[in-house]
Amino acid sequence: MLFKVAWRNIWRNKTRSIVVIASVAVGLFAGMFMMAFFMGLVKQEISSAVETQLSHIQIHNPAFADDKEVSDTIANAAAIIEKLKNDSTVKGVSGRVVAAGMISSSSAAMGVEIHGINAADEKKVSSISGEMKEGIYFSGKKNEIVIGQKLAEKLGVKLHSKIVLTFQSVTGDLTAGSYRIAGIFRSRNSAFDEMTVFTNDNELGQLLGTRSGIHEIAVILKDDKNVNNAATELKKQNPALLVQTWTELSPEMALITGIFDQIMYIIIGIILLALMFSIINTMLMAVLERQREFGMLMAIGMNKPRVFFMVVLESVMLTCAGIPVGILLTIGVVEYLAKHGIDMSAFSKALSQFGFSNIVYPELQTSMFLPISLMTGLAAILSAIYPAVKALQFKPAVAIHKI
């Protein structure tokens, strides 16, 4: 019956209770929506980085990873690539010739990382071929180069313009090659677009003097959950090589996801803290308005633990009524926006500098519902303590006669 009394007490002042329930619902929605938004943003960022730069797994000669010396190619790379191509868990594998160099147009020059690739293989591990803004992703002609839009702007070049790549060969000589721009891409990451160019692996190998040597093997798996297992297996098979997962290649990216949950809990905590004051205020008003009733209850024999429990129960019920509303609101809004996306093009310049997309698709975090609900319940209990203690301080003889 205490539950019945507590529940009915909540509805004695409907407007006030609805305001509190709405506050809880909107507060939770705000917190959970932010979580969904940022989780969507971060996952898009990770997926973009994996698809354009990192892949799931990369294999290098350990010496190359340290010094980027073009002579440090992967021994027996062709056999490794062939084996991976035949692995049913692997979606795509691409061998890359990688060199640091200078790109020059008639008006400007910039430092870049040159990726010599096999276009057919690279298409299976990288999304760049699908992000062409002008031209095509290699036609098979000689001396073709694909560059980023940002780089093209800085160099003042257009599609089919000629540019020169200069780099150090395996013998230490400065070598240059002339290329024609076959395509201009624009990925989500403008920094990547500015720093990376693609050309044919064989042609680059010839100029570098590495011939068929490969510096990097990029692997994309069919299921990204298998990354660690697959990397472990590759490490076993190639103990002399450096096998790294995307989290090892880009620890800051892994760190973002790691600390993201904690940050979100802190934000939810701050929202709940603000909500607590609203609940304390409401419960305190409810208790002070009912002094006579509490006096009567204690007079007829309701002991202090029961009085305390009743106030806490009212607070918890009031708050808990807002939790499902907040969750349903979040599910509805996030599900809709997960399909249609949020257009952030007003901030596109700033977002693309960090590799974020213009359209953000929030991702619902259903696993957060339980901990957030528990946190809210705890906030309700904590909020009820002061009003409940206040109720216990009433003296029945005095409280009964309060108007």
Place this chain on the structure above:
Amino acid sequence: MSYVIEAHNLTKIYNPKTIPVYAVNGVDLQVEEGEFTALVGPSGSGKTTLLNLIGGLDYPTTGDVKIAGVDITKMSENKLIDFRLQNIGFVFQAYNLIPVLTASENVEFVMLMQKKPKREREQHAIELLKEVGLSDRLNNRPTELSGGQQQRVAVARALASKPRFILADEPTANLDSKSTENLLDIMAKLNKEDKMTFIFSTHDQRVIDKARRVVTLVDGKIVSDEKQTQSS
């Protein structure tokens, strides 16, 4: 002679350190089982304070109160709440029912706190409400009842815990004459048939006329204590 209530040299002083007010001043009072006693006196004479002290709602400055031989002035607040639950029924001037509960739930509530089983609670609540003439109002909330009906629910609630006695503070002050008559008849019947002890503070002459003992207080002191024959 064994008394239900024994108060010895009972004093309650408000503002003892500033301007002391002797609400109750050296009162000695004994109440036997089955009494129908009215505490009368002008406003501020100490009737309500005396009832609060007897009912364990307040602690005296000096003196003691024994209920069935147990000194309640030495009890802790928590023990006193439990003692009240098991031994004393209260009827208040403003009815003080729980507004969110129906008449029968209000009566049941006291038994719930006594941890009585649900079935027994429901059965007893119906019986008590029938006894006070409200068998057709079991499921009505206080706001759906008249003042007289609410006060009868309060009497049923006071009886629900099977107390040793019932303290009623100005029980008819907010009632019209018909409701007052009705309530007094119920209380007198309970007193006569069930030997329920009633002590009430009142200004109401109709209530005083029904009492078998009238204790008059002036300035916190008992100035007269008379037994009287019932007028009706």
